[in-house]
Amino acid sequence: MKIDIVTIFPGMVGAPLAEGIVGRAIGRGLVDLQVHDLRDYTTDRHRVVDDMPFGGGPGMVLKPEPLFRAVDEIRARRGQPDAIVLTSPDGRRFTHRDAERLSALGHVAILCGRYEGVDERVRLALATEALSIGDYVVSGGELPALVIVDAIARLVPGVVGDDESVARDTFARGLLDFPQYTRPAEFRGMRVPDVLLSGHHREIERWRRREALARTLERRPDLLEQLQLDDDDKALLQELRRERERSGASGEGRA
Numbered sequence: 159m160k161i162d163i164v165t166i167f168p169g170m171v172g173a174p175l176a177e178g179i180v181g182r183a184i185g186r187g188l189v190d191l192q193v194h195d196l197r198d199y200t201t202d203r204h205r206v207v208d209d210m211p212f213g214g215g216p217g218m219v220l221k222p223e224p225l226f227r228a229v230d231e232i233r234a235r236r237g238q239p240d241a242i243v244l245t246s247p248d249g250r251r252f253t254h255r256d257a258e259r260l261s262a263l264g265h266v267a268i269l270c271g272r273y274e275g276v277d278e279r280v281r282l283a284l285a286t287e288a289l290s291i292g293d294y295v296v297s298g299g300e301l302p303a304l305v306i307v308d309a310i311a312r313l314v315p316g317v318v319g320d321d322e323s324v325a326r327d328t329f330a331r332g333l334l335d336f337p338q339y340t341r342p343a344e345f346r347g348m349r350v351p352d353v354l355l356s357g358h359h360r361e362i363e364r365w366r367r368r369e370a371l372a373r374t375l376e377r378r379p380d381l382l383e384q385l386q387l388d389d390d391d392k393a394l395l396q397e398l399r400r401e402r403e404r405s406g407a408s409g410e411g412r413a
Contacts, residue, residue: 159261159314160190160236163303164228165270166207168193170300180308183317191307192236196220199227208273217274225269225280232267239267242286243306245299246271249288252306256289260306261313268306270299332385334378336369368394375399 163171172193175181183189197205201223208218229242240263250256260266269276269285281288291302312318339350353365371394374381387395 159188159263159311160192160239160265161307161310162192162194162232162236162239162265162267163270163307164194164196164225164232164267165298165300165303166196166272167270167298167300168195171270171303174304175307178308179317180311183311183314186316188314188316189311194228194232196224196228199224199231211274215274219274220272220276220280222277222279222284225276226284229267229269229284237265239265241265242267242269242284244269244271244276244281244285244288245290245302245306246276246281246288247290247295249290251293252289252291252302252309254309257306257309257313261310266310268299268303270303272298331370332381333370334373334381336366336373367391368398371395372398375402 165171175184175191175193180189180191184191196207200206206221207224208220211217211219229239232239241260243260243266245268269280289302289306291305296302339354343350343355351365353361356362367390371382371391375395375398382395
């Protein structure tokens with residue numbers, strides 16, 4: 159898979175991606191990643207990439223010309239990207255489904271936004287989509303680009319050694335993950351649930367599913383509205399909701 163990142167701070171992107179899973183994927187040739195310095199696509203001696211917004215207002219706006227030139231060169235040297243992603247706080251929120259979709263493509267280019275934003279013509283005529291990693295603002299699009307690349311790369315076949323681990327990730331199944339434990343079985347008075355030490359794989363799997371449903375119900379109930387549940391999961395969810403109702407009723411009137 160080919161990934162191109164266009165940024166005014168290439169060092170902010172290149173170094174983190176040389177480590178960990180993504181770094182190993184690049185080293186093994188599973189991901190072909192190139193980082194492009196936006197200033198290389200300017201034509202003035204000061205390498206200016208931004209200008210004041212028309213109509214006035216605070217801050218600066220990334221100019222369209224360097225971004226269009228950067229993508230033109232990517233097309234000429236690396237081929238037409240299947241997706242050109244603009245990182246922007248007003249983009250659609252990036253989800254696991256987006257990561258799955260983008261990881262299935264052969265070539266993704268990411269344009270890192272900065273300052274007060276990017277000239278709208280980039281969004282209208284160059285980017286195929288705009289993505290945000292959350293309802294907050296960071297100093298630039300480099301951190302979102304790192305998040306997106308990591309989420310995409312780990313889904314490329316062969317990047318993560320254990321395919322089942324990827325398939326069972328939080329959000330991959332539409333649920334938050336169940337609690338995880340390892341040795342020792344008891345630590346500072348806290349004991350691993352007995353079912354995980356029992357060796358009964360069917361009971362372990364049911365416990366894990368129940369805990370995943372319980373966590374999701376407590377922390378992200380919105381996810382359950384989009385999830386297709388089988389009859390066993392529906393029964394577990396009803397049981398969990400009854401327990402929450404009883405717990406709420408038993409707590410009434412306490413100081």
